[in-house]
Amino acid sequence: MPPTGAHVPGGGHGTTLAWSGDPLLAAKLSVPPAPRAHVPRHRLLDRLGAATDGPMTLITGPAGAGKTTLAAAWARDGEPPGPVAWLTLDPYDGAPGVFWSYVVEALRRALPRQLPGGIPVPACPGSVGSSLLTRLAAATEHLPGPVVLVLDGFEKAAGRRVPAGLEFLLEHCGPLLRLVVTSRLDPLLPLHRYRAEGRLTEIRGADLAFTPHEAAALLRGHGVKPGDDVVRALTQRTQGWAAGLRLCALAVQRTGDPDGFTRSFTGSEQAVSGYLTAEVLDAQPVATRELLLRASILDRLHPDLVNALTGRKDAEAVLTRLTHENAFVDPVPGTPWCRVHPLFAGVLRAQLRIRHPALVPRLHARAARWLAGEGRTVEALEHAAEAGDWQFGASEAVRRLMVGSLCTAPEAGPAERAFSRMPPSADGAEPALVAAALRLARHDRAGCRERLAVAEQHLRRNGAEPDPEAGLTHALLHLLCASQVEERAEERVEASARAVSDSMGRIPLERLLAHPEIEGLRLYGLARAFLGSGRLADARRLSAEAAEAVGAVGSLGTVGAVGATEAAGAADACTAEASLPVQHMSLGLLALTESAAGALTSAEDHALRSLVVADQYGAPPDHRSGAGYLALALVAFERNDQEVARRRLEQALACPDVREDPVLATEAAVLRSRLELARGHREAALAALPRPGTDGAPWSLQRVALTRSAVALARGDHRTAVAAVHGTPADGPAPLVALARSHLPAGHTDRALRLLARAEDSPDLSLPDRVGALLLRAHAALLADDRATAQCLLDRALETARPERLRRPFAEADPWLRHLLNKAGGAGPAPDRGAWLSAHGEGEPAPGVVQPLSSRERDVLVCVQKMMSSDEIAAELTLSVNTVKTHLRSVYRKLCVSRRRDAVERGRELHIL
Secondary structure, three states, rough: OOOOOOOOOOEEEEOOOOOOOOOEEHHOOHHHOOOOOOOOHHHHHHHHHHHHOEEEEEEEEEOOOHHHHHHHHHHHHOOOOOOOEEEEHHHHOHHHHHHHHHHHHHHHHHHHOOOOOOOOOOEEEOEEOOOOOOOHHHOOOOOOOOEEEEOHHHHOOOOOHHHHHHHHHHHHHOOOOOEEEEEEOOOOHHHHHHHHHOOEEOOOOHHHHHHHHHHHHHHOOOOOOHHHHHHHHHHHOOOHHHHHHHHHHHHHHHHHHHHHHHHHHOOOHHHHHHHHHHHHHHOOHHHHHHHHHHHHHOOOOOHHHHHHHHHOOOHHHHHHHHHHHHOOOEEEOOOEEEOOOHHHHHHHHHHHHOOOOOOHHHHHEEEEEEEOOOOHHHHHHHHHHHHOOOOHHHHHHHHHHHHHHHOOOOOOOHHHHHHHOOOOOOOOHHHHHHHHHHHOOHHHHHHHHHHHHHHHHHHOOOOOOOOOHHHHHHHHHHHHHHHOOOOHHHHHHHHHHHHHHHHHOOOOHHHHOOOOHHHHHHHHOOOOOOOHOHHHHHHHHHHHHHHHHHHHHOOOOOOOOOOOOHHHHHHHHHHHHHHHHHHHHHHHHHHHHHHHHHHHHHHHHHHHHHHHHHOOOOHHHOOOOOOHHHHHHHHHHHHHHHHHHHHHHHHHEEEHHHOOOHHHHHHHHOOOOOOHHHHHHHHHHHHHHHOOOOOOOOOHHHHHHHHHHHHHHOOOHHHHHHHHOOOOOOOOOHHHHHHHHOOOOOOOOOHHHHHHHHHOOOOOOOOHHHHHHHHHHHHHHHOOOOOOHHHHHHHHHHHHHHHHOOHHHHHHOOOOHHHHHHOOOOOOOOHHHHHHHHHOOOOOOOOOOOOOHHHHHHHHHHHHHHHOOHHHHHHOOOOOOHHHHHHHHHHHHHHOOOOOOHHHHHHHHOOOO
């Protein structure tokens, strides 16, 4: 209250405070003017206009949320239902006499002729007689029309006496009085009863947040014309906070560089920091300020965790008060957790670093231990890293069986971020195991082996049996690292797999069931080694089992959908985070083994599923396993679609494991060589292959040797072709077919047929080699002038190849196959020639598209390729489900198909996908 007897300039109409004679301030009774570059927010103006049809409207939000601006804009331009009586409160208005003196004066100015003059003026600042409130309520019963009373900044009317008088007025006033209250916190009124009776409309802080569209208009009003990315980034970082956006606009106006400001903008930016410090932080009691500073190391606040950091016991009461006061602390619905506005959090952290720099690592260490005790392992690791407590963080990661998350973690993942700064000097077995896992995730096999050796030294040094978790982590990393060793991988892997099984036997079953990625990685490591040794059937079986082991978790949905909750939810997120990459890798490896065996349809299906899983957990293209892309490239090559094969091969080569994994790298080189050979570029085909040597996985060496044989055969050098096959280190039917292919043109028909007979007796003969063997027999029959037998063998080859749409062996059989068909003329069965022409990619074209697909129809088809449901497509493309179905029907009609699978296949054939 102003001092008694003091003269305050600016009073209006000669009205004074009865006990002091001081004039009432006209500025408090006037609607504030619009701020510079005001943005009309019609969605809120309309809502406020509709709300004033009822008796009370409450607008609450933190400082600078735009409460006053909204109410003032509506009072000026929003077509209120009647005259507006405006009162801006200040700290003096907590005295009932001052408050009601201003209320009566505001109503008199809004209703100069309608309000009776018999309403008494408060005689003292400390109390108000019942006569004033009774007469004021009675006066509102005779109003000629609605009148709106706006009380702006009601949180400044501290205490219970003013709200009690306002409650009396609301209970007894006439139906034409409309009350609008703006406040940083809920007033001490029976709001629960008003809500239940339908007498209250609320506009909260979340409603006041600026949308990107409104933020762009605000920035433009300050002469700044940012791009959409800048607008989205600033809106996200400020969370739509009006004052923050306005301060950012002024800062951008000064710098003239919206992009640069947005990149460097933090909550500690001077203008924002100053506002939040003065309006929010300094307004709190000293003890509360200290609590906020110490808790600022957290992204989310739990009362028990805050108590652990501060040594207090009243964190729950303090946080409840802060959320009630809209002090930039918001509750997480349905949980005891709270969130601090990111800009305010930035201010607090900056203040903590300035005031208590030595305290920061100790606070992080306390937080790490509390979070670990609650099972929130990833968050615990992040705080342990901030504290530099690598021994605790690594021990916790090993104890929680996070090996799967660590060794499959993409760059910038939470586990990788937590340990990215761990120095090589961090001592102990657990830091060495974590470092080994992260090196394996980066395909640094030498680094992984080096850190495993260090870990083994520590484990042996202790003398006692290592902890079961450390032993399992060590064995599993050895298995995965050994599966990528070029020489004798199978022997090392089988020994390591036995060690993993033994270690798993020491872990309680319920813990293993909670970490299916461990069994998945064990099976994947075995499958990977068996592929390298050429045991395709075993590799196919084990990779399928690995995918199935983690499939139940992988089908739960995307990582991060677990949301905002407690330890169980965090554990589910960790499990999914580890399981989805394992499922992605296993499906890709399964597809690769199937494509090599000639199971092209199944390979294509599993490869596409592998890519869908990678999309599920948000793996960027350069951090995926390339096995799925490589399988798709092989499928396209075997179907003689060289353009698609090249495109898929480039996608595979962009993946780090295709560059670093010896087996995948060799397979990519073999495919590139075969593509060059198919184009007639023999020297390029030879140059694409790795240099001859004895190092490497047996299967890879065999694939290289057979490709060298094919290049030599294309050059007419049969002797070199035979020598290349004899140099292959692995057995099996594939070298026999390649030798037969080399001997037949050299005139060694009998030898070729004997080799083919041996190959065809093998259960491991792949579909391409089986078809190739039939074609070689047909060629031999043709050379013997036995055209009937040749035609019969060709028919068998076509029937064998047709289910998988295998075309490549027929394309490579030209020109003798064309000669056979030309000699047969029209005598042979018509379907045979048509089938060969279709397989060869020539002849009558398939039915064409009636008309081109629209861009939206193509988007729908791309989603169909990802095996998304109509509901998921609708959500992805922001369409209705009915619209999606309409687009699908149009796609079917244009592609001349009736099923989703056929549409995808047709789209690939026409290069739409």
